[in-house]
Amino acid sequence: MKFNKPIQLLAISAASLLAASFLSACSTLTVDFVYVTSAKAAGPNNYGEVNVFEINSESGRMRQIVTSPFPSGGRNPVAEAVSPDEADLYVVNRDDNSIVQFAIGSDGKLYPQNTVNTPGIFPLAVSVAGNFLYVLDTYQPLPTCNPASPCSGSIGVFPILSTAQAAALTPPQPADTLGTPVVNTSISASYWPLLLSGAAASDVFVPTAITVASSGSVYAAGYDSTTNLGYVFGFTTGSDGTLTAIPGFPVAIGTRPSAIASDATGSYLYITDSTQNVIYGFQINGGALTALTGSPFATGAQPGAIVLDATGKYAMVANTQDSNISVYSVSAGNLSRLGTYTTGTQPVAIGIDPSLNQYVYTANFLGNNVSGFQLNATDGSLLNSQFSPSTASANPTAVAAVTHGGTKK
Template sequence: MKLNKPIQLLAISAASLLAAFFLSACATLTVDFVYVTSAQAAGPNSYGEVDVYEINSESGRIRRIVTSPFPSGGRNPVAEAVSPDEADLYVANRDDNSIVQFVIGNDGKLYPQNTVNTPGIFPLATAVAGNFLYVVDTFQPLPTCSPASPCSGAVAVFPILNATQAGALKPAQPADTLGTPLVNTAISASYWPLSLSGAAASDVFVPTAVTAASSGPYVYIAGYDSTTSLGYVFGFVSGSDGTLTSVPGSPLAVGTHPSAIASDKSGAYLYVTDSTRDLVYGFQINGGELAALSNSPFATGGQPSAILLDANAKYAFVANGQDSNLSVYSVSSGNLTRLGSYTTGTQPVAIGIDPSLNQFVFTANFLGNSVSGFQLNSSDGSLLNSQFSPSPSNANPTAVAAITHGSSKK
């Protein structure tokens, strides 16, 4: 049947309106954006990349946005953090000793703004607390240390500037620009070394992870002594100006090879995974000091590589790299009880949870070149695979971060 022209126009208009409705509906279903760094891009000297995914609030599906991936601004990105207003992403590029600031668009896209160098060598972990970015370097700066002549790691503190401060630093700079790293007056340098009183000169403390507890705030760095094969947690309290002071009892001996560290949102408890002993150690935070929980340590799967608590500190999640799964624990007075384990892609190394609903959990799978997604049942802690999970990523994803959809300032 052949339609006359007015009816054709009406049909086209109706179809256009219907398409617009569905596009609008799809847009509103995006609850969060997830950012996944990948260590390897094409070519030995190429930049790493950042994949951007949107999470569907109904199905939990994690899907790349059409313009993804974005260059990370350096080689071998291994860590990332989000500014307090969720408007900027900071990416640590290990092989360039750099932190790149990206402004996040309303559509999740990334816009590179500034690059700063870390004081030490090979940044490996980042955390944000208050208006400060904490960056852990594998080694202290040259000429004291080098990959050929390694020494212990260190932590640097970068102030996150507001719009006025950023503009004073350099005209037309956006808010969340990183300022000059703070000075440790005790050594007249812009970092705080990881050290142990009485340690031998040959002892090298290798950091592996960092977290910032909200109460204090306290900054804790997990690592191990490469000479003695003993694990440690280094604790610092951050002053109002951001400078660091060691907490009493720091560093605390913990396991053999601490691999990941996390605190709950209230800052009451701290957890440290040990990838050699397949355990997670739990502590109560008392004025910065750490007291072991009554039932600690808790068993994990093979080679735990990451740990995260949900926003309500009701559940804890541990990624087991060797087993390629994610274990879920209930949390009661800080103690952990394992509820079950769920298959991920191969070798998960990072865990995230959506900040909007505290409902969608995801892992970056290093050897699987993928991102696994799950929906959390808040009643019993069980996980349901998200639609079309796992989603493909670029080669060797290393870290994850997420923001609430609509939180961007661009």
């Protein structure tokens, strides 16, 4: 059958409207963008990559956007964080001692802005709170330390510049640019060393994780390389970003702390131990820590990451060796295990969507993929998201997420 031209135009217009409606609906159904760093990438520079997934608000399906993945701007990206306004992503590249700032487009795309070097050597974790970024370095800076003659780790603090502060730089820079690292006046250097009081000179504190509680205290966990005993350091934060050690720290804890997280209210702190296969739980009292009555709480084998949902009702732990997630209910800080759910192989990072507090995802290092789940707010059970797991670049290492439709550049 052959249409005449007016009918053809009408049919084309209708099809165009339908397509536009479909695209608009797909855009509306994207609730969050999830950013997954991967340690390896093809090509001569061996740079890492950042895979960008959109989460469907109805099915939880994680699907890479069409231009994903993006270069991480360095080698071996191992950590990432989002600026407070959700307009920028900071990617930590371990082998380059660098943090790369990416502007986040309204479509989830990444646009590289600036690169800064961390104060120490081999950064491994990062946390953002207020207008500051806190980075955990494996070693203090040269010439104090080097990989051939290692010493204990350190914390560096970067101010996150406002629009006006960044515009005042020469040349002007975009908002959320990382400023000059904050100076530790006690040692006239831009870092805070993590030193074990009374330890032998050969003892090296190996940091593993950092978090900033909403109450403002900074906690860094790790272990003594000689004794294999775990510790956690605690600091209060000044309005200028400076850190002040809390009396009584470092606190001995387990043997191999591996991950750390606090609840949204800043009332409780949780530290996983990958050797003892437990979670240590504490109540935070003015920065000091008091062990919870039921602590420690059992996990699966080699817990490597932990996250709490925004309501504080549930905690979720990625068990690296078991390739699964343990879900816990939270009552007065204490944890009760509800169930265990299979992920891809060797999950090393876990997150929960910031928009609906409903979708959980893990970066699976040996599986080269990302697992997605829907969290049941009533009973804490997890349901596999549609088409989970989703393929990622080789050896994914970290996850971060922003709300679709949030403040973007």
